[in-house]
Amino acid sequence: xxxxxxxxxxxxxxxxxxxxDGMNSIDEIVQYAGKIWLKKITITDHSxxxxxxxxxxxxxxxxxxxxxxxxYNDVEVSFGVEGDLIDEEGNCCFDIQGKEPEFCILSxxxxxxxxxxxxxxQAYINAIHKYHDKIKFIGHMCNLSTAEHLDVEAVAxxxxxxxxxxxxxxxxxxxxxxxxxxxxxxxxxxxAWVYVNSDMHTLNDFNLRQEWFDYIKEKGFME
Ligand SMILES: [Zn+2]
Ligand SMILES: [Zn+2]
Numbered sequence: 001x002x003x004x005x006x007x008x009x010x011x012x013x014x015x016x017x018x019x020x021d022g023m024n025s026i027d028e029i030v031q032y033a034g035k036i037w038l039k040k041i042t043i044t045d046h047s048x049x050x051x052x053x054x055x056x057x058x059x060x061x062x063x064x065x066x067x068x069x070x071x072y073n074d075v076e077v078s079f080g081v082e083g084d085l086i087d088e089e090g091n092c093c094f095d096i097q098g099k100e101p102e103f104c105i106l107s108x109x110x111x112x113x114x115x116x117x118x119x120x121x122q123a124y125i126n127a128i129h130k131y132h133d134k135i136k137f138i139g140h141m142c143n144l145s146t147a148e149h150l151d152v153e154a155v156a157x158x159x160x161x162x163x164x165x166x167x168x169x170x171x172x173x174x175x176x177x178x179x180x181x182x183x184x185x186x187x188x189x190x191x192a193w194v195y196v197n198s199d200m201h202t203l204n205d206f207n208l209r210q211e212w213f214d215y216i217k218e219k220g221f222m223e
Pocket of ligand 2: 013
């Protein structure tokens with residue numbers, strides 16, 4: 001049975017305009033998070049490699065976040081990185097401007113991962129063997145743009161070996177950019193846990209999170 005590691009009051013995947021392609025500043029995100037009763041958030045902007053490939057600019061120096069404090073409300077705010085799977089050997093980028101946080105998501109983006117997606121299973125397996133100590137969870141697996149050839153059984157085996165959680169990504173669910181059959185299969189195979197996250201790029205994305213909680217309950221995957 002899938003165990004969900006966060007409640008509706010926690011969200012660990014979101015993007016700001018300060019450090020990647022979100023439409024809101026960190027300050028706006030935090031103020032809105034307080035309004036909708038979030039208690040704990042991690043802002044996880046894209047890795048430096050993703051910026052270099054995709055061309056969106058980081059507006060601020062990463063070192064400036066050490067000076068940032070939540071002056072608005074009691075929401076607990078931390079900063080991570082949505083890291084990128086880079087190649088078939090499983091090399092990844094987890095830094096922003098050379099700085100790596102403690103909180104790293106491992107994701108695969110088709111505009112960033114330019115190798116043959118037919119070998120994506122081996123790429124994930126190699127990356128997980130290499131970086132399992134660093135990876136908090138795997139972001140949006142089974143998405144339409146990268147997972148056509150993903151062998152969920154093989155990946156589940158290595159996720160189980162290291163007890164690495166996967167993410168149920170509300171943005172991909174809401175836009176139907178997922179192989180739902182693959183995700184259902186993965187959910188039935190993993191022994192570890194899942195996070196339900198917004199992957200918000202606009203403030204309204206926060207409001208769509210409930211759907212994933214409903215989905216997994218409906219499917220009988222949740223206790
Ligand atoms: Zn992503
Ligand atoms: Zn993201």
